[in-house]
Structure formats: structure tokens, C-alpha cells
Amino acid sequence: MSDEHRQWGVEEDGSFNELSLAYKRNPTMETYLALRRAHPDAEIEISASGGLDTLFQIEPELRKYGFDPADIAGILDADPDAISKVALQCMEKLIVAKELVAKGETHLVGRGMALPPSLVDWIIVVALDGMSWTDHLEIPRDLMVLIQNRLGGVRGKYFRNFELHERKQTALMIAGQMLARGDKPSIRGLARILGLEASSVSRWFEEGEFERESKDFAAWFDENGRLKPLLHPK
Known part of the structure; x- marks a missing residue:
């Protein structure tokens, strides 16, 4: 070879x-990790999902949930069209399940009404394995979105924390500007400006934090509410 x-x-x-x-x-x-640390430049092929043997074993379950085993075989060969087709099917089935839950349905997997998340994860692993052993390491975006969903979505904990920080900073800057002009800011007034519920805005701040931080931001503005020029060291 x-x-x-x-x-x-x-x-x-x-x-x-x-x-x-x-x-x-x-x-x-x-x-x-042990292999890679000991051999940083070595070739280590990582596919381990069982290939066609596993596919033949779970073929009935794949058909039960509407998947064509031939498409899964295509995924094993890193066929981008097969990967995208099955990834989109998974998303459609997950969305249907989410809508049923929103309507009050329960025990969907046990009742055969929803695709088991474990099967979705297996399909993802098979797709990654196929890309590994064929060395075709280009991930279709449809698979990327499916993986993002299974990892908690792009708007997970850290995104929400950042978003909360940005909203707090915006609210405090507005409050500081109001204080500098001689106005008295309030949570309710800020919520109205931001188009949010007052109860939502109040949850952003610990006791006394809003008043304390607003005063700090007020120092950024002059009495007309304009930002003061930045001072540069000589």
C-alpha cells in the first residue's frame, strides 16, 4: 500500500x-490521552462504534424510527449527503418530541412516540467514526447543528451568563446616565426602557447592588448625561 x-x-x-x-x-x-501524551505525533485511528456489525444488529430499531440502514451505511463511509440527510431527520424527530412535551405528553420514548436520545448520540458517534477511519475530516453543518443541540445548544450556560452580564451593564449605564442628569432611576423604569418585566430586571441584582453600581456608572457622565472624555496618561 x-x-x-x-x-x-x-x-x-x-x-x-x-x-x-x-x-x-x-x-x-x-x-x-495516555497514548497521545506518550506519542504526540503518532497516527491514532479512533473509530470504535462497531461498524457494519453494529449496524446489522440494530437495524430493526433504525427502521422502527424511520431510518434507512443504507443511509447509516453511507454515514460509515463518511458520505456527506447521507450524514446531512440523517442529521436533518434526527432534528425533525427531536423537534416533534419537543412539541409533544410542550402539549403535555409524557414518557414519549417508552411509548414509542419519540426518538431515543441515546440513538441520536449513537448516530453522531457513527458519523464521527466514519470521518475518522476514512480520514475525511470535514463535518457537514447539518451534523454540527445536531451536535450543538445534543451538547445543550449554542445558548447554554456560559452564553446566558455573558448575556446577563451585558444586560446588567446596559441597565447600569442607563441608570448612571440618569443619576448624572439628576434623575432617580428605578428598576421599573429601566424595565420599561429595556422592554422587559420589572421582575426579570430585579433578579439581575443582589440587594443593594443596583444602587451601588449605578453611582459608580454615574461618574462616567457629565450633568447633561454625555459621556465624559477618556483620560489618557501622559
């Missing part, structure tokens, strides 16, 4: 190299 046509982590005779086999025997984060 020429270097040009060798697959990642494969020896000349077509077998996986020792490091790849070590990972496949125990495909854990601990195994991979």
Missing part, C-alpha cells in the same frame, strides 16, 4: 497500527 493511499493509522499490510488497536481495545478518554 503506497503512502498516497494509506489510511490514517493503518500499516502497510492494511492492519491498524499498535496505538490504534490499543485505543480500540479500550476506547476511553483516559486511554486516548
Whole structure:
């Protein structure tokens, strides 16, 4: 096998190299980290989902939830069209389940009314495995969105914390500007300006924080509510 046509982590005779086999025997984060730290430049092929053998085993379940096993086989070959098709199917089924929950339906998976999240995660792993062993490491955006959803969405905890910080800063800047002009800011008035409920804005601040921070921001403005020029050190 020429270097040009060798697959990642494969020896000349077509077998996986020792490091790849070590990972496949125990495909854990601990195994991979130990191998990678000890061999930073080595080829380690990481597909470990079972390939076609696993596909044949769970074919009835795939059909039960409306997936064509041929598409899953395409995913194993890193076919971008198959990956996108199945990723979009997963999203459609997850959205339907979310809508049923919103209507008060419960125990959807047990009743066969919703795609099991574990099956979605398996499909994602199969897609990543296929990209790994074929060395076609370009992830279709449809799969990216599905992965983002399974990881909690792009608007997860850290995004919400940042968004809250930005909203607080905006509210405090407005309050500081009002104080500098001689007005008395209030949570209710700020909520009206921001187009939010007063109860929502009040939850942003601990006791005494709004009044204390507003005074600090007031120092940024002159008596007409205009930002003071920045002072630059000489």
C-alpha cells in the first residue's frame, strides 16, 4: 500500500497500527490521552462504534424510527449527503418530541412516540467514526447543528451568563446616565426602557447592588448625561 493511499493509522499490510488497536481495545478518554501524551505525533485511528456489525444488529430499531440502514451505511463511509440527510431527520424527530412535551405528553420514548436520545448520540458517534477511519475530516453543518443541540445548544450556560452580564451593564449605564442628569432611576423604569418585566430586571441584582453600581456608572457622565472624555496618561 503506497503512502498516497494509506489510511490514517493503518500499516502497510492494511492492519491498524499498535496505538490504534490499543485505543480500540479500550476506547476511553483516559486511554486516548495516555497514548497521545506518550506519542504526540503518532497516527491514532479512533473509530470504535462497531461498524457494519453494529449496524446489522440494530437495524430493526433504525427502521422502527424511520431510518434507512443504507443511509447509516453511507454515514460509515463518511458520505456527506447521507450524514446531512440523517442529521436533518434526527432534528425533525427531536423537534416533534419537543412539541409533544410542550402539549403535555409524557414518557414519549417508552411509548414509542419519540426518538431515543441515546440513538441520536449513537448516530453522531457513527458519523464521527466514519470521518475518522476514512480520514475525511470535514463535518457537514447539518451534523454540527445536531451536535450543538445534543451538547445543550449554542445558548447554554456560559452564553446566558455573558448575556446577563451585558444586560446588567446596559441597565447600569442607563441608570448612571440618569443619576448624572439628576434623575432617580428605578428598576421599573429601566424595565420599561429595556422592554422587559420589572421582575426579570430585579433578579439581575443582589440587594443593594443596583444602587451601588449605578453611582459608580454615574461618574462616567457629565450633568447633561454625555459621556465624559477618556483620560489618557501622559
